[in-house]
Amino acid sequence: MCIVNIREAKLRDIGDILDIEKRSFGLEAFSAKFFFFLLRKCGNLFFVAEACNRVLGYVVGCIEGEYGHIYSIAVDPAFRRRGLGSKLLEKILEEYRQMGVKKVILEVRESNVTARRFYEKHGFRFGGRRKGYYSNGEDAIIMERII
Numbered sequence: 220m221c222i223v224n225i226r227e228a229k230l231r232d233i234g235d236i237l238d239i240e241k242r243s244f245g246l247e248a249f250s251a252k253f254f255f256f257l258l259r260k261c262g263n264l265f266f267v268a269e270a271c272n273r274v275l276g277y278v279v280g281c282i283e284g285e286y287g288h289i290y291s292i293a294v295d296p297a298f299r300r301r302g303l304g305s306k307l308l309e310k311i312l313e314e315y316r317q318m319g320v321k322k323v324i325l326e327v328r329e330s331n332v333t334a335r336r337f338y339e340k341h342g343f344r345f346g347g348r349r350k351g352y353y354s355n356g357e358d359a360i361i362m363e364r365i366i
């Protein structure tokens with residue numbers, strides 16, 4: 220049994236991150252180019268969960284104006300519901316706290332009930348709606364939390 224370690228993402232992790240991203244979001248997955256950009260721009264807010272030298276999940280965010288934004292979080296489908304997503308989310312929230320950020324926001328597909336439950340469990344609440352935010356025309360629900 221390996222211990223789960225949450226650490227900053229590195230260049231060499233992008234392949235594993237992309238693999239989890241594609242298996243989690245299919246055609247809507249972020250591109251490698253976008254992850255490289257995020258690593259350069261917000262590397263201090265990009266974390267992976269690793270066990271037995273294997274990347275099992277990641278979270279990435281960036282400061283936007285006065286808010287902390289969470290861009291994406293995903294866990295390898297075979298390792299979900301074991302607390303990894305929570306560990307990753309808690310890590311980025313802690314990082315934002317240390318940076319003095321007071322409010323964290325994110326967008327989630329209206330139909331993504333699993334993620335919405337996950338965020339609610341972590342104290343995020345409805346903060347609005349972005350009409351037709353996704354490429355298939357689906358609305359995004361904005362969720363926010365004061366930290």
Ligand SMILES: CC(C)(COP(=O)(O)OP(=O)(O)OC[C@H]1O[C@@H](n2cnc3c(N)ncnc32)[C@H](O)[C@@H]1OP(=O)(O)O)[C@@H](O)C(=O)NCCC(=O)NCCS
Binds near residue numbers: 328340
């Ligand atoms: C959302 C996600 C990151 C959660 O990761 P995870 O490691 O499975 O989450 P955890 O095990 O830490 O779950 C914490 C809590 O979230 C809620 N939750 C998680 N998965 C759930 C599900 N399938 N149904 C209902 N509630 C769920 C539960 O309250 C859970 O606590 P519990 O297990 O004690 O009941 C994961 O499901 C995922 O990768 N989804 C696909 C990518 C995605 O949609 N990302 C969000 C985009 S905005």
